Amino acid sequence: xxxxxxxxxxxxxxxxxxxxxxxxxxxxxxxxxxxxxxxxxxxxxxxxxxxxxxxxxxxxxxxxxxxxxxxxxxxxxxxxxxxxxxxxxxxxxxxxxxxxxxxxxxxxxxxxxxxxxxxxxxxxxxxxxxxxxxxxxxxxxxxxxxxxxxxxxxxxxxxxxxxxxxxxxxxxxxxxxxxxxxxxxxxxxxxxxxxxxxxxxxxxxxxxxxxxxxxxxxxxxxxxxxxxxxxxxxxxxxxxxxxxxxxxxxxxxxxxxxxx
Amino acid sequence: xxxxxxxxxxxxxxxxxxxxxxxxxxxxxxxxxxxxxxxxxxxxxxxxxxxxxxxxxxxxxxxxxxxxxxxxxxxxxxxxxxxxxxxxxxxxxxxxxxxxxxxxxxxxxxxxxxxxxxxxxxxxxxxxxxxxxxxxxxxxxxxxxxxxxxxxxxxxxxxxxxxxxxxxxxxxxxxxxxxxxxxxxxxxxxxxxxxxxxxxxxxxxxxxxxxxxxxxxxxxxxxxxxxxxxxxxxxxxxxxxxxxxxxxxxxxxxxxxxxxxxxxxxxxxxxxxxxxxxxxxxx
Amino acid sequence: xxxxxxxxxxxxxxxxxxxxxxxxxxxxxxxxxxxxxxxxxxxxxxxxxxxxxxxxxxxxxxxxxxxxxxxxxxxxxxxxxxxxxxxxxxxxxxxxxxxxxxxxxxxxxxxxxxxxxxxxxxxxxxxxxxxxxxxxxxxxxxxxxxxxxxxxxxxxxxxxxxxxxxxxxxxxxxxxxxxxxxxxxxxxxxxxxxxxxxxxxxxxxxxxxxxxxxxxxxxxxxxxxxxxxxxxxxxxxxxxxxxxxxxxxxxxxxxxxxxxxxxxxxxxxxxxxxx
Numbered sequence: 001x002x003x004x005x006x007x008x009x010x011x012x013x014x015x016x017x018x019x020x021x022x023x024x025x026x027x028x029x030x031x032x033x034x035x036x037x038x039x040x041x042x043x044x045x046x047x048x049x050x051x052x053x054x055x056x057x058x059x060x061x062x063x064x065x066x067x068x069x070x071x072x073x074x075x076x077x078x079x080x081x082x083x084x085x086x087x088x089x090x091x092x093x094x095x096x097x098x099x100x101x102x103x104x105x106x107x108x109x110x111x112x113x114x115x116x117x118x119x120x121x122x123x124x125x126x127x128x129x130x131x132x133x134x135x136x137x138x139x140x141x142x143x144x145x146x147x148x149x150x151x152x153x154x155x156x157x158x159x160x161x162x163x164x165x166x167x168x169x170x171x172x173x174x175x176x177x178x179x180x181x182x183x184x185x186x187x188x189x190x191x192x193x194x195x196x197x198x199x200x201x202x203x204x205x206x207x208x209x210x211x212x213x214x215x216x217x218x219x220x221x222x223x224x225x226x227x228x229x230x231x232x233x234x235x236x237x238x239x240x241x242x243x244x245x246x247x248x249x250x251x252x253x254x255x256x257x258x259x260x
Numbered sequence: 261x262x263x264x265x266x267x268x269x270x271x272x273x274x275x276x277x278x279x280x281x282x283x284x285x286x287x288x289x290x291x292x293x294x295x296x297x298x299x300x301x302x303x304x305x306x307x308x309x310x311x312x313x314x315x316x317x318x319x320x321x322x323x324x325x326x327x328x329x330x331x332x333x334x335x336x337x338x339x340x341x342x343x344x345x346x347x348x349x350x351x352x353x354x355x356x357x358x359x360x361x362x363x364x365x366x367x368x369x370x371x372x373x374x375x376x377x378x379x380x381x382x383x384x385x386x387x388x389x390x391x392x393x394x395x396x397x398x399x400x401x402x403x404x405x406x407x408x409x410x411x412x413x414x415x416x417x418x419x420x421x422x423x424x425x426x427x428x429x430x431x432x433x434x435x436x437x438x439x440x441x442x443x444x445x446x447x448x449x450x451x452x453x454x455x456x457x458x459x460x461x462x463x464x465x466x467x468x469x470x471x472x473x474x475x476x477x478x479x480x481x482x483x484x485x486x487x488x489x490x491x492x493x494x495x496x497x498x499x500x501x502x503x504x505x506x507x508x509x510x511x512x513x514x515x516x517x518x519x520x521x522x523x524x525x526x527x528x529x530x531x532x533x534x535x536x537x538x539x540x541x542x543x
Numbered sequence: 544x545x546x547x548x549x550x551x552x553x554x555x556x557x558x559x560x561x562x563x564x565x566x567x568x569x570x571x572x573x574x575x576x577x578x579x580x581x582x583x584x585x586x587x588x589x590x591x592x593x594x595x596x597x598x599x600x601x602x603x604x605x606x607x608x609x610x611x612x613x614x615x616x617x618x619x620x621x622x623x624x625x626x627x628x629x630x631x632x633x634x635x636x637x638x639x640x641x642x643x644x645x646x647x648x649x650x651x652x653x654x655x656x657x658x659x660x661x662x663x664x665x666x667x668x669x670x671x672x673x674x675x676x677x678x679x680x681x682x683x684x685x686x687x688x689x690x691x692x693x694x695x696x697x698x699x700x701x702x703x704x705x706x707x708x709x710x711x712x713x714x715x716x717x718x719x720x721x722x723x724x725x726x727x728x729x730x731x732x733x734x735x736x737x738x739x740x741x742x743x744x745x746x747x748x749x750x751x752x753x754x755x756x757x758x759x760x761x762x763x764x765x766x767x768x769x770x771x772x773x774x775x776x777x778x779x780x781x782x783x784x785x786x787x788x789x790x791x792x793x794x795x796x797x798x799x800x801x802x803x804x805x806x807x808x809x810x811x812x813x814x815x816x817x818x
Binding site: 124129143146147153154199202204205208209211212213215217219220222223 | 309312347357358359360363369370374375376381384420
């Protein structure tokens, strides 16, 4: 229980959370590709709004907004740079079309951030680990992933305890200039590293004792099965791709500036 | 035939100057509840590691003497082969749970040996029920208390259906009531399932009553082995720093003062209270 | 003197760990704070050296409000030894480990030298002066951690779960050490759920449950109340268990001490023979 509590994953159940992570991943990649395909603002706006039902269904709107806010700085930066370059290269002219173009580039970035954040916000780490296991990724890799997720909060909590223990011995972490401050962390880092090594030894011992590496043909308690929802999402994904390709090649997309 | 037998077992960790266990010869019969105790650093943990081959396969180093567990020479068989016969439960529950849900952790060993999914489900559910954690099977390890975590650790070795379960100070991080519940789970497994239990503990106050076979170690050697009532009433046991249960101590102190409560040295408060009630009640 | 007045504390994740706790610990007292894991024991004692500051209420240490001081300043008088020594040991030698806090507090080199020698001696660690703390056994590491706090001679000593993983002899040494601190009029606060240890030491007992104090009084009184202890997931000490069962004989129930128990039983035997 500490400031690091945010690192802990929680189990949430929603139609989106229950989807197969592999299909969700395919969906995210499709959105990614479509976003790259278009540089006009209208299709990108459509893409942006298309994610919102997912967010609402998964009831992660608050976290989703937070991740968008996190991307706001970079988005602003992209916008400013785009506007500036066109301004300078087009002979110091600021046209509506240029601004719109810059906005589209920014929106493309936002759509990418958005779709990835929906994926990570609605996929529990154990689901993801399972997907890794079943995607022919070597089991060691999947295991390393889930174990890392399992122990990050534990290590974070431990770091807090170590800091407390050293502060109780008069260590002032915020004292001194930059170099001194870095040095102040030595009494925190050494115990943290030593303890992590000790922990990993104990883990290895426990794994060995539970037949780690007994056979190459490992089985799995869980099985990822595709449900109706997964097929639906797959259909949606294919639909989006088809429409996008069609529009890209056969429809000329107007700019907002030309419509006004 | 004894389920565990060692003859002159001596082991030195790599880089260590002196052996951690010296000339250990013990015999454990099938279905026994064995308690191993002794001061810190006496070699209890090292001996436990010999039972499933962690010593010498995982730790390397030099192991001399003979050891047979479930009829298998652990020197010649790797730890993963022993996992079906011997389950090891460690002191810190946190570092033996690595999955993100409890049932997945319980299934870990079975997955490793490649048990089919249907069979695995049955065994996992059985182990969860035996340890009383079926209802929390879908939670993640940090959502549950230390006592529950340790039950998960027990369930996860139990799922392999071993003949022997070895527990190395499984309750030192737990509060007394959670500890007692763990001991009751272990005791039930011993009595009802016939699993041979080897429990390493400092706190004899809580555990002496469960055992009929006590092993006291000191400086790597087995100092006493046998009937706990006899061993705990001997003066030498106290001298090597074993925490004798208070009830046993009180019985001895009274005996010294001339109040003999009978031949049976009590190991628990219940036993002592019964003896006192009998001796002191007005006829 | 430590005074906590109606303090509440919530962790950043909004979990309220203390729900209105008032407690006064006088100078020279020996207090055991007991209760289940998660009852708020550690959270409470972390307020005594300012590691945590109350969300509501006040904590005063020797008259100074903790919100108006720093951990470093408060720690000068309140030494805190954490449960796991590995969470603080980092130096190359035991000697340096013990000198760490002394340097932080700005002691002069000759004083540091003197204090280190004193602390090493006090916990029988002199032979390990130049040894790396990482090469020592668990019990020894625990003593180094204790020595590294004792070195600056704080007037109050807080020990978080000092008996966990300790064998009988180590516990006995710890008990003797606390008794020694007591004769020097030091305040000692231990956080523990080791009933047998508390029964042997017989301190004032403060029992916590779910962020509140549910009982506060003599060990003898609290550790012999089965209803109260069950509430806090604690079992009766063994002697108290025996005496609870001897109630039909008209024995007192509030006995936790081995020697007192012996006296009472022998007396009962005499009076029975006398009849």
